[in-house]
Amino acid sequence: MSRHVIPAIKVEDITVAYRETPVLWDVDVEVPPGVLMAVVGPNGAGKTTLLKSILGLIRPAAGRVFINGKPVNRQRRLIGYVPQRSSVDWDFPTTALDVVMMGRYAELGWFRRPGKKERELAMQALERVGMTDFANRQISQLSGGQQQRVFLARALVQDSEIYFLDEPFAGVDVTTEKAIVAILKELRERGRTLLVVHHDLSTLAEYFDWVLLLNVRAIAAGPVVTTATPELLARTYGGRSAYLGGNQAGEKVQ
Amino acid sequence: MDWLATLFSDYTVRIVMLGCALLGFTAGALGVFALLRRQSLLGDAISHAALPGVAIAFLLTGSRDPLVLVLGALVSGWIGTLVVSAITRSTRLREDSALGIVLSVFFGIGLVMLVIVNKLPTAGKAGLSTFLFGNASTMLASDVRTICILGLACLLCLFLFWKEFKLISFDPQFAASTGLPERLLDTSLTTLIVLAIVIGLQAVGVVLMSALVVAPAAAARQFSDRLFVVVMLGGLFGALSGVAGAGMSASIEKLPTGPVIVVFASIITVLAILLAPHRGLLPEYLRQLASRRRIETQRVLQALYRLVETDPDPYRAHDANVLQVVGLRSARHTIAAMQDLGWVERTEDRGWIRLTQAGWLEVQRSVQQREGPH
Numbered sequence: 001m002s003r004h005v006i007p008a009i010k011v012e013d014i015t016v017a018y019r020e021t022p023v024l025w026d027v028d029v030e031v032p033p034g035v036l037m038a039v040v041g042p043n044g045a046g047k048t049t050l051l052k053s054i055l056g057l058i059r060p061a062a063g064r065v066f067i068n069g070k071p072v073n074r075q076r077r078l079i080g081y082v083p084q085r086s087s088v089d090w091d092f093p094t095t096a097l098d099v100v101m102m103g104r105y106a107e108l109g110w111f112r113r114p115g116k117k118e119r120e121l122a123m124q125a126l127e128r129v130g131m132t133d134f135a136n137r138q139i140s141q142l143s144g145g146q147q148q149r150v151f152l153a154r155a156l157v158q159d160s161e162i163y164f165l166d167e168p169f170a171g172v173d174v175t176t177e178k179a180i181v182a183i184l185k186e187l188r189e190r191g192r193t194l195l196v197v198h199h200d201l202s203t204l205a206e207y208f209d210w211v212l213l214l215n216v217r218a219i220a221a222g223p224v225v226t227t228a229t230p231e232l233l234a235r236t237y238g239g240r241s242a243y244l245g246g247n248q249a250g251e252k253v254q
Numbered sequence: 255m256d257w258l259a260t261l262f263s264d265y266t267v268r269i270v271m272l273g274c275a276l277l278g279f280t281a282g283a284l285g286v287f288a289l290l291r292r293q294s295l296l297g298d299a300i301s302h303a304a305l306p307g308v309a310i311a312f313l314l315t316g317s318r319d320p321l322v323l324v325l326g327a328l329v330s331g332w333i334g335t336l337v338v339s340a341i342t343r344s345t346r347l348r349e350d351s352a353l354g355i356v357l358s359v360f361f362g363i364g365l366v367m368l369v370i371v372n373k374l375p376t377a378g379k380a381g382l383s384t385f386l387f388g389n390a391s392t393m394l395a396s397d398v399r400t401i402c403i404l405g406l407a408c409l410l411c412l413f414l415f416w417k418e419f420k421l422i423s424f425d426p427q428f429a430a431s432t433g434l435p436e437r438l439l440d441t442s443l444t445t446l447i448v449l450a451i452v453i454g455l456q457a458v459g460v461v462l463m464s465a466l467v468v469a470p471a472a473a474a475r476q477f478s479d480r481l482f483v484v485v486m487l488g489g490l491f492g493a494l495s496g497v498a499g500a501g502m503s504a505s506i507e508k509l510p511t512g513p514v515i516v517v518f519a520s521i522i523t524v525l526a527i528l529l530a531p532h533r534g535l536l537p538e539y540l541r542q543l544a545s546r547r548r549i550e551t552q553r554v555l556q557a558l559y560r561l562v563e564t565d566p567d568p569y570r571a572h573d574a575n576v577l578q579v580v581g582l583r584s585a586r587h588t589i590a591a592m593q594d595l596g597w598v599e600r601t602e603d604r605g606w607i608r609l610t611q612a613g614w615l616e617v618q619r620s621v622q623q624r625e626g627p628h
Binding site: 055079083087089099102105106110164 | 429483
């Protein structure tokens with residue numbers, strides 16, 4: 001790149017270890033603004049850990065993170081986050097609408113209660129994810145896909161510049177997956193940057209334009225077309241990839 | 255009912271009841287957060303861990319001032335929670351083991367210190383032993399004042415930081431990602447729970463105080479899916495238990511308050527678990543029974559259809575035992591129910607079953623439903 005653009009997300013030498021086992025080892029990544037980027041890699045590759053380190057939820061042993069050129073702690077208002085659906089207790093006594101309004105709490109500030117404006121914004125977000133009819137449902141009465149839509153709506157009311165999504169397609173049906181992808185692409189068209197932990201290599205090229213291949217180390221990062229090559233994927237997955245030139249039958253035969 | 259009248263007219267008893275109501279409300283309301291954050295066992299460890307603090311505070315100051323004792327309990331309860339998290343972080347023991355260790359070790363130390371205190375010739379030592387099982391009747395106006403100030407302070411904090419506490423209880427990681435000081439809020443909420451526990455120690459006792467945190471909250475959760483309603487109900491159940499316990503132990507001599515309060519709280523909880531409209535076990539069982547009945551009725555209707563579908567006269571009587579052949583061994587109750595609905599009748603001579611006109615309509619509707627619209 002000849003023209004110098006400040007990366008939306010810049011990760012410098014991030015290293016994370018649990019009890020002396022490195023989960024992330026010296027990871028460097030730059031995410032240019034306005035891309036829809038997938039993070040792929042085998043189980044235990046450190047995908048979720050990378051997201052949490054960028055968000056400052058985990059303190060890395062080494063390394064720094066910049067959002068639009070500044071430390072992440074000064075850029076919280078620019079960040080939207082969709083955690084893994086399984087990370088919360090869905091039997092919590094609250095409604096879908098209430099969960100979505102939680103996306104406005106930081107903007108509201110201390111001591112102020114969500115009011116009419118927050119309610120309207122939350123209803124708009126629920127409409128975008130097709131959940132208007134479920135606004136007053138207790139959240140445990142929602143299906144997995146509906147819960148994921150509620151989480152996405154909560155991120156939408158944050159109205160952020162940079163979004164982090166941890167496995168938004170885990171355990172959702174095809175309809176929901178397509179609906180979520182449509183919203184992610186729409187956000188990208190409006191200039192937002194999105195970093196998404198993804199599992200399904202067969203939809204990688206269809207959904208995303210950029211990709212980070214991760215397996216404790218950053219194997220490669222760049223446009224999907226030039227980065228998700230069979231050779232690099234094989235290196236990421238330790239040579240046992242199902243994605244060898246699209247020959248999916250190959251894996252079953254083995 | 256004479257004793258009831260004296261109970262409510264006696265100024266001292268009224269003051270004590272007010273104190274018990276407020277400490278019950280605080281414990282019940284904050285207990286909901288302990289329950290949702292899976293800290294119920296922590297509450298038990300904290301209340302036991304508070305005992306050495308009470309004794310040490312008395313030994314150091316020689317005073318029975320409620321604020322001093324509560325402060326001692328607070329510090330030692332807090333040290334207990336710090337030890338729990340230190341054990342889970344730095345050893346391979348899980349949290350339940352850490353809680354068990356802290357609970358028993360601190361409680362043991364506390365008991366030893368109580369014996370030492372009781373051997374001292376100091377005046378005013380009497381009363382410390384009530385911290386074991388609680389005795390509301392030993393509460394003085396100054397005790398109640400302390401409970402009221404601290405309890406109301408707890409509830410005010412809960413009110414002021416309501417949305418933050420709700421968010422960190424539901425999704426702490428999201429809260430942290432938005433820049434909220436999640437650690438600080440978490441510590442503050444735990445402190446409020448500890449405070450709610452220690453202000454109840456004199457009345458309820460360290461052994462049973464955690465029940466007043468857990469039981470009303472568990473009962474309240476049965477009735478609503480709104481956090482605010484659950485917290486209010488938890489408080490209400492806690493207050494009711496507190497008042498009932500204080501009243502009973504005040505009117506019956508040598509009856510300790512703590513056990514009575516806990517018995518009341520448990521009765522409320524058991525009733526809630528059994529009878530609450532949506533989440534209760536009994537309504538759930540009745541719903542299952544009703545749906546099983548519906549399915550069974552449909553099966554009988556369809557079996558009857560198969561009996562009469564080739565017959566020009568659908569109202570011909572049949573021996574009910576033929577239903578057994580198609581696997582409806584226990585159709586007797588269903589047929590009795592259908593008789594009540596007027597769908598089938600029994601012939602007078604042999605007791606065979608015969609469809610009525612209404613029953614034949616029902617059979618046809620059932621078959622249509624099953625095969626779907628054509």
